[in-house]
Amino acid sequence: MNESLTVRNFVAGIEDFEELISEKVIYIDKTSYLEDLIKRSHVALILRPRRFGKTLSMSTLSCFLEMNYQNPEDRSRPERLFKDLEVSKNKAFCDEYMGRYPVISLTFKDVEGANFREAVNRIIAVFARLARKFDFLTKKDNLDTSFLRRIRDLNDGKMPVFGSDGNFDGVNNNLILDFLANLSDCLNQAFNKAPFLIIDEYDVPLQKARKHGYYDKMLIVIRGILSSALKSNSSIKKAFVTGCLRIAHQSIFTGVNNFKTYGIQNEFLSGFIGLTKDDTIKLLEKCGLESCISDVSEWYDGYNFAGNDMLCPWSVLNFAGDALGSRNPAAFQPHNYWANxxxxxxxxxxxxxxxxxxxxxxxxxxxxxxxxxxxxxxxxxxxxxxxxxxxxxxxxxxxxxxxxxxxxxxxxxxxxxxxxxxxxxxxxxxxxxxxxxFSESNPEWKGMSQELRESLFAGNAAKVSEIINKMLQAFISVRDFGSEGFYHGFITGVLGITAGSPKELKSNREGGNGYFDLAIMDERISAAVIMEFKISERIKASVRKKECIEALNQIERNDYDCEFRDDYDTIKKFGIVFFKKTCEVMEKYQLDKTSE
The missing domain is CATH 1.10.10 (Arc Repressor Mutant, subunit A)
Incomplete structure (x- = not known):
């Protein structure tokens, strides 16, 4: 980041390190972590939330390590890509690792299917891309590379993936499960160097399988692939696996030796994936967006990775790019990029x-x-x-x-x-x-709102109490729960879902000798309902009943129904008292019966 940044430096979603560097898209230099990552791990599972840059980080690692397969002594590609980056200052480390090794790098982030067959075909497509990349191995002597041709035939539909019974064909099952192990063995023999293995987003196929109902079948496939590639495989130099969630070692990484998990609560590599606060401040200053630091921090900061304050790069970089592309970058307001x-x-x-x-x-x-x-x-x-x-x-x-x-x-x-x-x-x-x-777009909530409306017009205090209590128990507020006006807004919002027009609801309106809390009208049945709300601090139900009576007396005392008497044949009056997530309800007729 030696030059000032413009909107052209920000292109959202590029996860390929070489493309990013070649196109001069903004890159936050994390290469100083590569030595620790490579030297301190044999098989590493790195866990980070989505949109934190796992795929780009693994692409960076791959580009650093990968050799020129046609001319192994030519390291001009990684030298060009990593020129001026922090890792280039570490000459001894670069001489030992940069451009020196075969690399098998793949991502499962797009492996999804509505059923097991579709998902397996996506995995085959991932492996077929690797087979095309390493097709040059088929021209080398003394290597059994038939699996490369066969995986491409599976992908092209020339061989069946599933038997007539819908299950994996036995031979092709093993072809898929052992593909990475076979490829690593061929690369090891061809170059007399065990390759590095990088598997990005290993848990996406499992997440999608759980969602679509074929988890157990997919677990067998993923566990088989990882076990074959990682368990006692001398043809793998080191392996790096990323994901969001760690499935228990015994369940999926069975038998893998020297296995280490680096999650969000591990100090090692805590600043490797994602943006540190210092990264973010330097970026915004380079963009001329110093005035936005506070807003960016408030909107995108707050993640704690083992004591390291981290920000989501997806959100920060999208914000910076959009701000620079706006008419007034310094006044640009943060957006929610995560939700999209x-x-x-x-x-x-x-x-x-x-x-x-x-x-x-x-x-x-x-x-x-x-x-x-x-x-x-x-x-x-x-x-x-x-x-x-x-x-x-x-x-x-x-x-x-x-x-x-x-x-x-x-x-x-x-x-x-x-x-x-x-x-x-x-x-x-x-x-x-x-x-x-909690809106009309949710049929269940809308149904309860309609039932509440009908119960109010029916004068059924017991049913009104039952429905409101049920809704309060289920409701989560975007405001401070129980604050002044909360319950008023809650009931107004619920009944607003069922109103034919805004005119059917009147809130905090003058009536008689004061202001009633809420009224709802229905001209079709010539009826109106007046409600007076109270907030109680007492847990005792008998006390709240008395407060309901006081609410009803207030309606009568202040003649709140005067403006409705000429227009409506029926007027129901309710006193509703709230205590936390419960309520007590009385209706005028019920009060009259109580008074007799």
Missing amino acids: SSGNDIIEICMKHPGGKDLDRLQNLMEGKTEEIALREFTSYPDITSNTDFDTFATLMLHTGYLTAVKDAVPSEKNRAVVRIPNKEILECFSNKVKTL
């Missing part, structure tokens, strides 16, 4: 969780508070449903970037963590899901 890169389904499922205590914990997180969670170890990719416990949800959200561990917070015991929502960008993802989930 995912459906955020895990948030929605978590919000549908039936447990009241767990919803309270999620509510606390949305209010900027912290929660202590038990960290789960996954023996399989978790099947996330509305019945999943909160700690499992939270652990998964911690690994995928929706939560972060609180810096310097000490949990009550081992295998636990204190977590929070990291920044405004992620909080907005939660808030947007709240707005969608």
Whole structure:
């Protein structure tokens, strides 16, 4: 970053290091980490949230290590790519590793299918690309390279992948599972050097398989590929695997020796993937966006990787590029880039969780508070449903970037963590899901809103109480829960879903000798409902009943219904008293019966 940066230096989504350098797209230099990464690991699993740059980091590693297969002594390609980068200052390390090794590099990030057959075909396509890249091996003597031709034939449909019964054909099953092991063996023999193996996003096929219902079958495939390639394979120099989530060693990395996991709570390599605060400040200063540092920090900072403050590069780089392309870069406001890169389904499922205590914990997180969670170890990719416990949800959200561990917070015991929502960008993802989930676009919520409306016009206080209590128990607020005006806004929002027009609702309007809280009208049935709300500080139900009576007396005393008497045949009056996530409801007729 020796020259001033312009919008032309920012192109979102480039994950190929060579393309990025060649096109002079902005690159935050992380090459100083390469020596530790290469020398201190044999088989390393590196875990980071999505959109933090795992694929680019592995592409950087590959470009640094990979030799010229046609002329092994020619290292001009990596010398050109890494010129002026930090690693180039380490002459001894570069002489030993830069451009010296065969490299098998692949990513599973696009392996997805609505069914098992489609997903396996995607894996075959990944391997077929490697087969084309290393086709030159077929011209070397004394190498059994028939597997390269056969994997291409599978990809081209010249050989069956599945038998007539829909199961893997036995021979071709082994061809897929052993492909990386066979390729590493050929490269080792051809160059008398064991290759480096890089597998990016190993867990994406498992995540997608869980979603589409063929997890057990895909687990056999991924476990077979990794076991064959990594377990006691002397033809692999070292291996680097990336993902979001660690599936238990015993479940998927069975038998792999010298295996190390470097997750978000490991100090080693904590600043390697993602942007440090210092990286971000230098970048913004180079862009002339010093005035935006505070906003960028508020929106995209907050991740804690083993004590290192980290920012999501996807969001920061998109912001910088968009700001530089705007009319007034210094005044450009942050956007939510994370939301556009995912459906955020895990948030929605978590919000549908039936447990009241767990919803309270999620509510606390949305209010900027912290929660202590038990960290789960996954023996399989978790099947996330509305019945999943909160700690499992939270652990998964911690690994995928929706939560972060609180810096310097000490949990009550081992295998636990204190977590929070990291920044405004992620909080907005939660808030947007709240707005969608508790709106007319959610049929279940809309149905309850309609039922509440009908119960109000029917004068059924017991049913009104039942529905509001049920909705309060399920509801998560984007505002401070229980604050002044919260319940008023909640009921107004719920009934607004069912209103035929804004004119059917009147809120905080003058009536008689004061201002009533809320009224809803329906001209079709010539009926109106007037509601007066109170907030109680008493847990005792009998006290809240008295407060309901006071609310109804206030309606009568102030003659709130005077403006409705000439226009509507029926007027229902409700006193509703709230206490946290419960309510007590009385209707005027019920009050009259009580008074008799």
